[in-house]
Amino acid sequence: MTIRTRFAPSPTGYLHVGGARTALFSWLYARKHGGRFVLRIEDTDLERSTAESVQAILDGMSWLGLDYDEGPFYQTQRFDRYKEIIQQLLDQGDAYYCYCSKDELEEMREQQRANKEKPRYDGRCRKLTEPKPGVEPVIRFKNPTTGSVIVRDMIRGNVEFKNAELDDLIIARPDGTPTYNLTVVVDDMDMQMTHVIRGDDHLNNSPRQINIFKALGAEPPKFAHVPMILGDDGARLSKRHGAVGVMSYRDQGYLPEALLNYLVRLGWSHGDQEIFSIQEMIELFDIEDVNKAASSFNTEKLLWLNQQYIKNSTPTHIADHLAWHMQQHNVDISVGPSLEKIAVLYQERAKTLVEMAESSLFFYNKVSSFDEKAAKKNLNQASLPLLQNMQSRLSALSEWLAEPIHTEIKACADMHEVGMGKVAQPIRVAITGNTVSPSLDVTLELLGRERTLAAIEFAIDWINNQDS
Numbered sequence: 001m002t003i004r005t006r007f008a009p010s011p012t013g014y015l016h017v018g019g020a021r022t023a024l025f026s027w028l029y030a031r032k033h034g035g036r037f038v039l040r041i042e043d044t045d046l047e048r049s050t051a052e053s054v055q056a057i058l059d060g061m062s063w064l065g066l067d068y069d070e071g072p073f074y075q076t077q078r079f080d081r082y083k084e085i086i087q088q089l090l091d092q093g094d095a096y097y098c099y100c101s102k103d104e105l106e107e108m109r110e111q112q113r114a115n116k117e118k119p120r121y122d123g124r125c126r127k128l129t130e131p132k133p134g135v136e137p138v139i140r141f142k143n144p145t146t147g148s149v150i151v152r153d154m155i156r157g158n159v160e161f162k163n164a165e166l167d168d169l170i171i172a173r174p175d176g177t178p179t180y181n182l183t184v185v186v187d188d189m190d191m192q193m194t195h196v197i198r199g200d201d202h203l204n205n206s207p208r209q210i211n212i213f214k215a216l217g218a219e220p221p222k223f224a225h226v227p228m229i230l231g232d233d234g235a236r237l238s239k240r241h242g243a244v245g246v247m248s249y250r251d252q253g254y255l256p257e258a259l260l261n262y263l264v265r266l267g268w269s270h271g272d273q274e275i276f277s278i279q280e281m282i283e284l285f286d287i288e289d290v291n292k293a294a295s296s297f298n299t300e301k302l303l304w305l306n307q308q309y310i311k312n313s314t315p316t317h318i319a320d321h322l323a324w325h326m327q328q329h330n331v332d333i334s335v336g337p338s339l340e341k342i343a344v345l346y347q348e349r350a351k352t353l354v355e356m357a358e359s360s361l362f363f364y365n366k367v368s369s370f371d372e373k374a375a376k377k378n379l380n381q382a383s384l385p386l387l388q389n390m391q392s393r394l395s396a397l398s399e400w401l402a403e404p405i406h407t408e409i410k411a412c413a414d415m416h417e418v419g420m421g422k423v424a425q426p427i428r429v430a431i432t433g434n435t436v437s438p439s440l441d442v443t444l445e446l447l448g449r450e451r452t453l454a455a456i457e458f459a460i461d462w463i464n465n466q467d468s
Contacts, residue, residue: 003035004194007061007068008184010042011053014245015060017297018199018229018237021263025226026197027066028264028285038191039071044183046076060246064256065278073191075183082178085186085216086139086171094215095171098125098140099132120167136174141182141212143168149207154195154224155290161207169208181205185212193221197287200225224287227267227294237297253352255313255321258306266295275308307351318343318353325357326364336364337446345438345446362432363447367455370462371434378435383426384463386416390427391456400449406441430459 007023009015015023030037039061043049058072089095098121100108109119126142144163151159171182178186184205188196203225213220229237237244249259261276268291270276270284310318319339326333333339342360350356370379393408409427413420424440431452437443444452 001194003030003033004038004192005030005035005197006038006040006188006191006193007066008040008042008187008198009057010045010048011050011057012045012048013053014056014247016237016244017246017249017259017263018244020060020064020246020259021229021266022198022226023061023066024064024260024263025224025285025287025290026195027068028281029195029197029287030069031282032285035194036069037067038073038193039068040073040075040187040191041071042075042180042183044075044178044180046177049076056245056247063247063250064260070191073187075187078183078187079178081190082183082186083176086178086182089141089171089212089215090139092215094142095139096126096142096168097128097131097137098168098170099128099135099137100125101135118165120165123168126168138170138174139172140168141171141208141215143208143211149210151203151206151210151223153203153206154222154288155227156203156225156292159203159206161204163207163211166208166211171212181208182212185209185216185218188221189213189216189218195224195287196221197224197226200227224290226290227292229266230294230296232296232298234296250324251354253325253354253356254302254306255309255318255353258302258309261309262302262305266297267291267293275305303351310350310353310356311347313347315340315343315347318347318356322353322356325353329357329361331357331361331364333364341446345442349438359436362437366451367431367433367458369433370429370459374429374433374435375462378426378429379459379463380466381463383422384460386412386418386423387426387430387456387460387463389415390423391453391460394444394449394456395453397449400445402439402441402445405444409441426459427456431455 005026007019007026009019009023027037029035041054041057043054061068086095105121108122108124112119121140123145125140131137143166147163149161149163149166151161153159169181170179172178206223206225210220231237246259250256257278260278260281264276264281264285265274268285268289276284319342322339322343323333326339342356342363346356346359350359389412390408393412394405397404397408409420409423413423416423425435427444428437428440429435431437431443431447447455
């Protein structure tokens with residue numbers, strides 16, 4: 001048997017981290033077992049589904065590297081198939097038309113609440129033999145009234161539901177459009193899904209769906225209901241906790257594999273190991289090892305992981321993702337060093353790619369102003385002779401390399417009988433506009449002779465203009 005899993009989001013917003021984790025678990029399970037991973041877009045909610053949301057899901061899957069073997073399939077392209085199944089259930093006597101109005105249903109529920117009963121549809125239209133004129137009916141599935149359903153969950157074990165507690169759910173609206181619990185069964189049946197991994201908010205849907213599978217003479221897939229993700233405060237993860245859309249983590253400078261590594265550890269572990277390559281995730285992950293309890297999202301832990309990935313990734317890989325961030329700053333990278341060289345320079349310093357991009361802008365854009373505090377301390381009459389001396393020394397260098405640059409900085413400091421920092425900091429402010437950069441000699445080598453000397457010249461003129 002070929003393992004077949006799926007990720008089936010509704011395109012009513014961005015791809016959130018909870019959905020991304022579900023997609024990851026489904027993807028890993030299929031990859032581990034040599035199976036097939038399917039992407040299905042459940043877009044039957046015509047009022048809320050948008051093309052922008054579909055694209056956000058596709059972009060999120062692409063950025064994360066969760067490639068799918070089949071799809072994307074769209075439920076809106078399968079309405080004829082759903083109508084066929086609905087008619088089959090009607091013909092079999094496993095579905096019926098319900099003519100109850102909203103007022104009638106609300107009155108029924110109020111009475112049940114008054115009787116301290118669980119509000120549920122009581123099946124009053126089950127035995128109708130004639131339609132009610134002037135009413136557009138829904139179609140309900142005729143759920144069994146006796147016995148129970150066992151959901152054999154790969155995370156929670158067996159979960160039993162009494163059929164008597166399950167009402168006759170609506171499978172088609174008055175306009176004939178199918179509802180979620182019907183479409184998902186038809187799709188999973190037609191697409192031969194063997195394993196359905198999804199959020200535990202769907203656990204209560206499972207017994208209803210299993211009964212529909214049985215009515216259609218189909219074998220239900222195996223289920224695994226993944227616990228929800230909580231915020232740092234223990235509440236369900238939401239927008240108020242910060243970034244919850246996958247692409248917002250790209251925007252904040254995270255590498256996709258760092259986010260995947262973090263998500264796989266939300267509810268699953270392998271000993272004390274914290275960092276997993278994609279191949280290790282595939283080899284070690286097992287859905288049956290996922291915890292039953294909810295997991296808390298810890299942004300500090302994610303940031304630490306991202307820093308580890310930046311440190312240990314190849315410069316080429318970092319450059320591939322850094323390029324997008326440089327584009328957001330309208331940087332022309334052809335006028336400065338390669339992004340691979342920027343990656344090497346900042347790998348040990350940056351926690352995010354946003355930080356790396358912002359810190360390296362001076363390599364591509366001429367500094368036209370200085371941080372006020374930095375300039376006051378480092379660009380003044382005391383530093384003027386140091387800058388003039390370094391301008392002369394650097395102009396005369398035969399080799400523009402870090403080592404001889406370092407030698408000249410030290411020589412200037414010795415000549416003026418000051419510490420090297422007294423020479424280095426004015427140069428650093430001149431080239432970056434502030435007081436922070438990687439090792440100055442390496443930075444100047446990468447910036448180049450022409451840009452360095454121009455920056456020092458600009459700083460000298462700026463100092464002279466302050467006193468004129």
